[in-house]
Amino acid sequence: MKNHVTVKPIGVIHSPFKSKDEDIHPQVNESVGEIEIYREYAEGLSDIEGCSHIIVIFWLHKSKFTALKVRPYHHPEKLRGVFATRSPNRPNPLGMTVVELVKRQKNVLTVRGIDMIDGTPVLDIKPYTTREKKDSARCTWMSDT
Amino acid sequence: MKNHVTVKPIGVIHSPFKSKDEDIHPQVNESVGEIEIYREYAEGLSDIEGCSHIIVIFWLHKSKFTALKVRPYHHPEKLRGVFATRSPNRPNPLGMTVVELVKRQKNVLTVRGIDMIDGTPVLDIKPYTTREKKDSARCTWMSDT
Numbered sequence: 440m441k442n443h444v445t446v447k448p449i450g451v452i453h454s455p456f457k458s459k460d461e462d463i464h465p466q467v468n469e470s471v472g473e474i475e476i477y478r479e480y481a482e483g484l485s486d487i488e489g490c491s492h493i494i495v496i497f498w499l500h501k502s503k504f505t506a507l508k509v510r511p512y513h514h515p516e517k518l519r520g521v522f523a524t525r526s527p528n529r530p531n532p533l534g535m536t537v538v539e540l541v542k543r544q545k546n547v548l549t550v551r552g553i554d555m556i557d558g559t560p561v562l563d564i565k566p567y568t569t570r571e572k573k574d575s576a577r578c579t580w581m582s583d584t
Numbered sequence: 585m586k587n588h589v590t591v592k593p594i595g596v597i598h599s600p601f602k603s604k605d606e607d608i609h610p611q612v613n614e615s616v617g618e619i620e621i622y623r624e625y626a627e628g629l630s631d632i633e634g635c636s637h638i639i640v641i642f643w644l645h646k647s648k649f650t651a652l653k654v655r656p657y658h659h660p661e662k663l664r665g666v667f668a669t670r671s672p673n674r675p676n677p678l679g680m681t682v683v684e685l686v687k688r689q690k691n692v693l694t695v696r697g698i699d700m701i702d703g704t705p706v707l708d709i710k711p712y713t714t715r716e717k718k719d720s721a722r723c724t725w726m727s728d729t
Contacts, residue, residue, distance in 0.1 A: 443590040446676040483652035485665030489724035496678050507628035520630030522709040531591040531707045537716050562676045564667040566723045571682050578711045579634035
């Protein structure tokens with residue numbers, strides 16, 4: 440299977456970050472925003488209040504893929520393979536962020552820890568589970584991991 | 585933006601699990617398989633050996649979305665909103681699994697902890713970082729989280 444497959448936004452991010460050119464990194468842990476799920480999908484949010492953290496998969500709609508090696512924003516000293524970085528400029532511009540679920544009001548989730556820019560299309564929401572906790576994880580080239 | 589967007593497989597999973605009907609849950613932590621990245625994307629794997637764990641985003645190609653409430657495989661007592669579950673049958677059939685990177689040989693990654701079935705199309709690979717470690721995470725309705 441080498442064909443294209445299609446995905447469709449199920450909602451949109453409302454974020455304090457308005458542009459991809461802002462350096463949002465120092466603020467992300469405390470950044471509060473909203474995930475608006477379109478009404479036709481709202482029923483799928485049932486029971487999500489039980490989850491303290493959720494995984495958001497989204498479309499990096501302002502990114503532009505240009506090359507398989509990139510210069511990471513916070514470690515610009517060397518080109519790195521794009522799959523070893525979190526650069527938004529990827530062959531498939533899919534983003535993934537774990538956020539804390541603060542509250543739900545109908546089809547709107549208030550979340551803490553967002554790093555998406557305002558207007559980002561949301562593709563999926565999943566509960567964060569213990570399988571995503573990897574205490575021994577290390578990535579040698581990134582000083583902050 | 586409510587339009588469809590397209591994604592393209594960058595590789596494929598080689599897994600000991602051959603069918604979505606197997607109960608793979610008890611075996612996943614130790615399951616070893618391979619992620620074959622297509623040669624045209626292999627340059628993007630540079631530096632990935634430095635990462636002990638990677639995030640794999642993939643296409644749940646055998647799933648079928650039918651309803652916004654689902655009966656979880658391991659907790660079938662009640663219907664739950666699909667976004668509060670890890671059911672493969674989602675509006676956008678995107679899967680996300682964190683695996684341990686055992687080794688890389690050119691464009692093939694040997695990984696431990698896979699839960700994908702053989703032939704699953706791969707859409708993205710990202711390094712796992714400390715931002716994905718959420719020690720306080722809880723999901724009340726799932727007993728194993």
